[in-house]
Each structure stands twice: as structure tokens, then as C-alpha cells.
Amino acid sequence: MTYRIAVIPGDGTGPEQVREGLKVLEAVAQLEGFKYETVIYDFGGERYLRTGETLPDGAIEELKQFHAIYLGAIGHPDVKPGILEKGILLRLRFELDQYINLRPVKLYPGVETPLKDKGPEDIDFVVVRENTEGLYCGAGGFLRRGTRDEVALQISINTYKGVERCVRYAFEYCRKRNKKKKVTLCGKTNVLTYAFDLWERVFHAVGEEYPDITRDYAHVDAICMWMVKNPEWFDVIVTDNMFGDIITDLGAIIQGGLGIAAGGNINPQGVSMFEPIGGSAPKYAGKNQINPLAAILALAMLLEHLGEERAAARIERAVQEVCSKHLKSLAAGRMGYTTSEVGDLVVRYL
Amino acid sequence: MTYRIAVIPGDGTGPEQVREGLKVLEAVAQLEGFKYETVIYDFGGERYLRTGETLPDGAIEELKQFHAIYLGAIGHPDVKPGILEKGILLRLRFELDQYINLRPVKLYPGVETPLKDKGPEDIDFVVVRENTEGLYCGAGGFLRRGTRDEVALQISINTYKGVERCVRYAFEYCRKRNKKKKVTLCGKTNVLTYAFDLWERVFHAVGEEYPDITRDYAHVDAICMWMVKNPEWFDVIVTDNMFGDIITDLGAIIQGGLGIAAGGNINPQGVSMFEPIGGSAPKYAGKNQINPLAAILALAMLLEHLGEERAAARIERAVQEVCSKHLKSLAAGRMGYTTSEVGDLVVRYL
Ligand SMILES: CC(C)[C@H](C(=O)O)[C@@H](O)C(=O)O
Ligand SMILES: CC(C)[C@H](C(=O)O)[C@@H](O)C(=O)O
Numbered sequence: 001m002t003y004r005i006a007v008i009p010g011d012g013t014g015p016e017q018v019r020e021g022l023k024v025l026e027a028v029a030q031l032e033g034f035k036y037e038t039v040i041y042d043f044g045g046e047r048y049l050r051t052g053e054t055l056p057d058g059a060i061e062e063l064k065q066f067h068a069i070y071l072g073a074i075g076h077p078d079v080k081p082g083i084l085e086k087g088i089l090l091r092l093r094f095e096l097d098q099y100i101n102l103r104p105v106k107l108y109p110g111v112e113t114p115l116k117d118k119g120p121e122d123i124d125f126v127v128v129r130e131n132t133e134g135l136y137c138g139a140g141g142f143l144r145r146g147t148r149d150e151v152a153l154q155i156s157i158n159t160y161k162g163v164e165r166c167v168r169y170a171f172e173y174c175r176k177r178n179k180k181k182k183v184t185l186c187g188k189t190n191v192l193t194y195a196f197d198l199w200e201r202v203f204h205a206v207g208e209e210y211p212d213i214t215r216d217y218a219h220v221d222a223i224c225m226w227m228v229k230n231p232e233w234f235d236v237i238v239t240d241n242m243f244g245d246i247i248t249d250l251g252a253i254i255q256g257g258l259g260i261a262a263g264g265n266i267n268p269q270g271v272s273m274f275e276p277i278g279g280s281a282p283k284y285a286g287k288n289q290i291n292p293l294a295a296i297l298a299l300a301m302l303l304e305h306l307g308e309e310r311a312a313a314r315i316e317r318a319v320q321e322v323c324s325k326h327l328k329s330l331a332a333g334r335m336g337y338t339t340s341e342v343g344d345l346v347v348r349y350l
Numbered sequence: 351m352t353y354r355i356a357v358i359p360g361d362g363t364g365p366e367q368v369r370e371g372l373k374v375l376e377a378v379a380q381l382e383g384f385k386y387e388t389v390i391y392d393f394g395g396e397r398y399l400r401t402g403e404t405l406p407d408g409a410i411e412e413l414k415q416f417h418a419i420y421l422g423a424i425g426h427p428d429v430k431p432g433i434l435e436k437g438i439l440l441r442l443r444f445e446l447d448q449y450i451n452l453r454p455v456k457l458y459p460g461v462e463t464p465l466k467d468k469g470p471e472d473i474d475f476v477v478v479r480e481n482t483e484g485l486y487c488g489a490g491g492f493l494r495r496g497t498r499d500e501v502a503l504q505i506s507i508n509t510y511k512g513v514e515r516c517v518r519y520a521f522e523y524c525r526k527r528n529k530k531k532k533v534t535l536c537g538k539t540n541v542l543t544y545a546f547d548l549w550e551r552v553f554h555a556v557g558e559e560y561p562d563i564t565r566d567y568a569h570v571d572a573i574c575m576w577m578v579k580n581p582e583w584f585d586v587i588v589t590d591n592m593f594g595d596i597i598t599d600l601g602a603i604i605q606g607g608l609g610i611a612a613g614g615n616i617n618p619q620g621v622s623m624f625e626p627i628g629g630s631a632p633k634y635a636g637k638n639q640i641n642p643l644a645a646i647l648a649l650a651m652l653l654e655h656l657g658e659e660r661a662a663a664r665i666e667r668a669v670q671e672v673c674s675k676h677l678k679s680l681a682a683g684r685m686g687y688t689t690s691e692v693g694d695l696v697v698r699y700l
Contacts, residue, residue, distance in 0.1 A: 085540040114578050150509065154542045191435065194491060224597075
């Protein structure tokens with residue numbers, strides 16, 4: 001069998017990062033003896049500026065034919081915020097029903113965290129973010145826009161279906177992960193008394209089916225504090241789309257920054273998409289300075305998702321070696337190596 | 351003239367904290383020669399459990415007669431989340447139209463931050479949080495509650511009036527503060543394309559009236575990263591109610607924790623309310639172990655708001671002395687002193 005992988009290099013530094021990921025893919029496929037083919041799609045800001053099109057007709061159907069999607073970054077400085085995000089990234093997440101955003105927050109040995117007195121044994125948890133509803137649904141509107149009486153609404157839509165499958169994924173993941181056996185719901189039950197009433201009820205109803213797993217709850221504001229002060233308390237955190245967006249970026253910074261933070265947009269019954277979460281970083285585009293490790297780890301997540309666990313573990317180990325033996329910093333331009341040299345190093349340690 | 355101050359000690363450790371604040375108030379009033387009187391209100395969880403009432407009829411009108419309100423904490427373990435918060439704290443904020451939540455994030459010398467390589471010169475900014483609308487308005491509802499077809503909506507309502515006065519307050523505050531002269535809007539323009547479209551337009555329209563002040567924008571997820579990685583970038587951050595809730599707690603942790611974080615709920619044309627932001631901490635209630643410095647700093651903010659700037663500065667200095675010369679930690683139970691001893695120490699250094 002040959003894995004079919006759709007590749008969307010995207011904007012800014014996306015292509016440079018993805019290039020290194022594909023370099024690692026080629027090497028690890030050889031070592032592990034699996035076959036794959038890639039098809040490159042040029043979705044992104046350049047194409048939009050040229051054609052006025054975010055995703056062409058039929059793109060979604062076409063993408064459904066792949067085993068997985070590998071994404072660089074979406075976001076272009078010349079395009080108004082929201083257009084590419086909604087027209088490409090969020091549309092893929094929603095239309096491919098990638099209802100889980102999975103974000104491991106793990107500090108590798110040799111990587112520097114900005115937190116005092118915290119090491120790899122303290123920072124090792126996973127955020128399971130709902131990825132297809134909540135405030136991201138796009139519902140809302142204006143009344144009397146542009147006047148002094150303007151009202152702007154933004155609506156969070158939460159469904160039993162959406163919350164249930166997300167919460168269940170979190171409990172299943174926690175069981176499989178088999179570490180602290182604890183799932184923490186991150187919400188705001190005392191203020192968002194509709195949305196998180198649903199979340200809380202579903203969390204406990206589903207959680208009762210997992211007597212081996214401890215259930216914990218904290219308000220999102222407290223979660224942010226504890227991620228900085230006591231990250232060792234967490235195992236699996238489950239939350240809605242907006243809070244998930246916030247706490248996963250906070251997670252990225254405590255694990256060493258965007259240079260190393262990867263995520264998966266997962267539809268367990270469909271096609272999933274893996275990406276470095278750092279964005280398109282336009283100011284580094286084309287400079288061969290961006291850190292490709294996040295994209296390389298996204299590739300590892302992709303391979304793990306396809307069942308190539310050994311290949312994934314191999315990449316993860318190689319990344320760790322490169323972090324602890326070579327890089328001066330994970331930050332773009334300060335690694336002590338170029339983007340392609342870092343890719344080469346990872347290949348060397350495979 | 352005699353300042354009339356309404357005191358709501360509230361729940362959990364609220365009363366213990368407020369007691370130390372009032373001790374400091376008495377001492378500083380004598381030193382500075384101003385007069386005040388206090389009226390104590392028993393609003394909170396105990397009263398609710400006894401009477402079923404959150405705020406009695408007429409309470410709001412009565413509170414409007416004061417120069418300021420001094421609040422301990424609201425929140426009781428035996429009351430379902432949301433009831434006291436909405437029935438007391440949020441109701442006071444909304445009905446007294448305290449449209450600004452002001453949160454100085456300042457690391458005092460001698461206080462330990464959980465961040466590596468950051469000192470008092472790096473952590474000194476202010477969050478101006480909108481305090482009367484957004485997701486906190488309570489709008490929302492259920493469809494088919496309790497079934498597998500349930501839908502739960504939570505609605506963020508943003509008005510020109512609400513956003514404009516908040517943004518203007520931020521620019522005015524930044525000018526008066528006279529430090530980096532920069533206001534950063536914290537939003538999510540690429541996803542919350544209604545709410546933050548309004549925010550962004552108003553931010554720039556108002557900001558144009560302040561040519562001496564730099565305007566900056568960042569998504570909330572990036573703000574959370576930078577608060578940990580580069581807090582020195584910030585001067586004044588302005589944001590909506592929900593994002594403000596999140597980033598102010600993150601701010602509290604980087605400035606040393608809830609033991610030292612105070613905030614003001616401000617209506618510049620009406621009566622304002624000042625509070626330590628740490629909540630009621632039920633597990634420490636009655637133990638004389640909670641850190642009262644946040645409540646004492648809330649009192650300093652209250653006095654500054656009343657125009658007693660010298661008294662406020664005096665308290666702030668005394669708190670700094672106590673932090674750098676005495677306390678082993680700011681955490682409850684680990685200060686090396688009891689709650690009342692810490693209050694006494696502050697009085698000694700006034
Ligand atoms: C680019 C943006 C729309 C996206 C999000 O908010 O989900 C990003 O921040 C992320 O977390 O993947
Ligand atoms: C208690 C709660 C309702 C409140 C809020 O969310 O505003 C608190 O967290 C705060 O920040 O003052």
C-alpha cells in the first residue's frame with residue numbers, strides 16, 4: 001500500500017518548513033520501508049491574490065481522497081485577516097470535519113523553557129481542542145454598522161454531537177496515553193452558563209464511562225495560571241475551540257516556542273491534517289532561517305496517525321538529538337544553523 | 351469631606367483579606383489626614399444560602415451613594431457556579447456600569463516571578479479590560495436541552511458605545527501613565543470577524559486622536575505567548591471582557607501570583623469597586639494564612655481613584671518593603687507570617 005499525502009506548503013515560511021518535513025519523510029520511508037506519494041497544492045495567499053480564490057471548486061472532494069494532509073502555514077500580510085484563515089484553514093477543518101485539534105505540549109530535553117524550575121518531567125501534557133464549532137462557527141453579525149449605535153454579535157454554537165465526540169476523544173486518548181490518567185475540562189462555567197453547562201454535563205456523562213480516569217475542572221483563567229505555575233498538574237486538557245486556541249499557544253511557549261510546536265486536525269473517520277502551529281512568519285520568508293522542527297514533528301504526528309508509529313518515534317528521537325546536541329536556540333535566525341541544515345541534521349539522526 | 355466607602359467582605363478568605371485592608375486604611379488615613387467612614391454589606395454565599403437572595407432590593411441604589419466600594423471575594427463551594435458571580439459580582443459591575451476593569455501587572459522588587467530572566471523592569475504593564483459586555487452579557491440559550499440534539503448558544507454582544515469608551519479610557523490612561531506610550535489591542539480579528547471588526551475600527555478611529563501613542567495589535571493567542579516570553583513589550587493592553595479575564599490572570603501569575611494581584615472595576619462617572627482578584631479560596635478560609643497584599647493593593651487603587659495619590663503611593667511602597675524584606679513567599683500558608691501579621695507589617699512601613 002502507498003500512502004497518499006496531500007501537501008499544502010502555503011504562505012510565508014510554510015514552504016521552507018514543509019520542504020524539510022518532506023526531506024525527513026523521504027529518509028524515514030526508506031529506513032522503515034513504507035511507500036508514499038505526495039501531491040502539492042498551491043492554496044494560500046499568493047494564489048488568492050492572483051485568482052481571487054481561496055479554495056477552488058472540488059478541492060475538498062479531492063482532498064478527501066488522501067490518507068492525510070500536510071500543511072505549512074496559511075496567512076499573508078497583503079490579505080485582510082480572516083479571508084485566508086476562514087477561506088482555507090478553517091474551511092478545511094470544518095468541511096473535512098476535523099473535529100479534534102490535538103496539541104501535545106512536551107518539553108524535550110535540551111530545549112529551553114521560559115519557566116523557572118521546570119523541566120521535561122514537568123511539561124508533558126496534551127490539549128484536545130474542539131475544532132469545528134464554538135466561536136469559530138462564523139455566526140454573528142452587525143446592526144447599524146459604522147454608526148455610533150453599532151452592535152456587533154459573535155455567537156458560539158455548541159452541539160451535543162460536537163462536544164460529545166470531542167470529550168470522548170479526550171478520555172480515549174488519556175486512556176491510551178496511560179500517564180496520569182486525568183482529564184481536565186477547561187471552561188468558564190460561572191460566566192458562559194449556556195455553552196459550558198452543556199460541556200460540563202457531557203464531560204461528566206462521558207467521563208462516567210471511564211472510571212479509571214480522574215475528572216478535573218478548571219476555569220480557563222485558572223488553567224492559564226497553572227500552565228505557567230504548575231504545568232505538571234496536567235495530563236489531558238479538553239476544551240472548546242476558542243479557549244483551545246489560547247491555551248495551545250501558551251502551551252507552545254512553555255514547551256520552547258513555535259519552533260517546536262506541532263498540531264493535528266483530526267477526523268478519526270476521515271482525512272486529517274497536520275501542521276506546525278507557528279503561522280506563516282512573513283518576515284522570515286525565503287531566508288532559510290525559520291526553524292523546521294515544528295513541521296518535522298507535525299510530519300511525525302501524521303505518520304503516527306497513519307499507523308507508522310516506529311517512523312514517528314524515530315523522527316521524535318532525532319529531533320530530540322538535534323535539540324540537545326546542536327541548536328543554540330529554537331528561534332528563527334538564532335539556531336546556529338539554517339533551515340535546511342536543521343532538516344539535514346534530523347535526517348542524520350534518524 | 352468624608353469618604354464613604356461600602357465594604358463587601360464576601361466569601362471565603364474575603365473577610366480576612368479585607369480586614370487587613372481596613373487596618374491599613376485606618377493607619378494611612380491618620381498619617382495623611384483624611385476622613386472616611388465604612389458601611390459593611392454581607393452580600394455573598396452565606397447570605398444567599400440563608401435567604402435565597404444574592405443582592406437585596408435597593409442594594410444597587412444604596413451602593414450608588416458611596417464614593418467607592420471595597421470588595422473581598424465572591425464565590426462559595428456550596429453554591430452552583432454562576433449564581434453568585436452573576437447575581438452579585440457581575441451584577442454590580444453591570445448595574446453600576448463599571449465599564450473598565452483595570453489590572454496593573456507589575457512585578458515588585460523582591461517578588462518572585464515564575465519566568466526566567468525577567469525582572470521588575472520587564473514586567474510593568476496595565477490591562478484595560480472591557481467590563482460590561484462581550485460574552486459576559488449573559489445572552490444565550492439552549493435548544494433541546496438534555497437530548498442528543500442539544501444546541502447551546504453563547505452570544506458576545508459588543509456595542510460601539512461600550513467599545514469606544516473602553517478604548518478611549520485605554521488611550522487616556524496610557525497618556526497619563528507616560529511610559530512606553532503604546533496601546534496594544536488584544537483581539538482575534540481573523541476569526542471573530544464581527545466582534546473584533548468593530549473593536550479594530552474603533553481602536554484606530556479613537557487612536558488617531560492620540561498621535562503621541564503607538565497603536566499595536568496582536569491576536570489573543572499571541573498575546574498569551576508574549577506575556578510569558580516578552581512581557582517587556584507591553585505598556586497598555588486593551589481587550590474585551592472574556593480575553594481580558596484570561597490575560598489578567600496570566601498577568602497575575604507572572605507578577606508573582608494571586609497574592610499580590612489587585613484590580614479596579616471602574617465607572618469614571620459613577621461608583622467604582624476595587625478587589626483582590628484571587629477569589630474566595632475556600633480551603634484557606636478562617637485560617638489566617640491567606641496573603642492580604644492583593645487586598646491591600648486594591649485599597650491603594652481605591653484611594654488613588656479617590657484622589658488620595660499620596661496615601662496610595664505610601665501603601666504601595668510599604669507593600670514593596672514587606673515583599674522584599676520579609677515574606678518568604680507570596681503563597682497562602684507559605685509567607686512565613688500570618689495574614690494579620692502581614693497587615694501589621696504593612697502598617698509598620700507606611
Ligand atoms: C490562524 C488561526 C485561524 C488559527 C486558529 O485560531 O485556530 C491558529 O491560531 C491555530 O491555532 O491553528
Ligand atoms: C469570578 C468571575 C466571574 C470573574 C470574571 O470572570 O470576571 C473573575 O474571574 C474576575 O476576573 O474578576
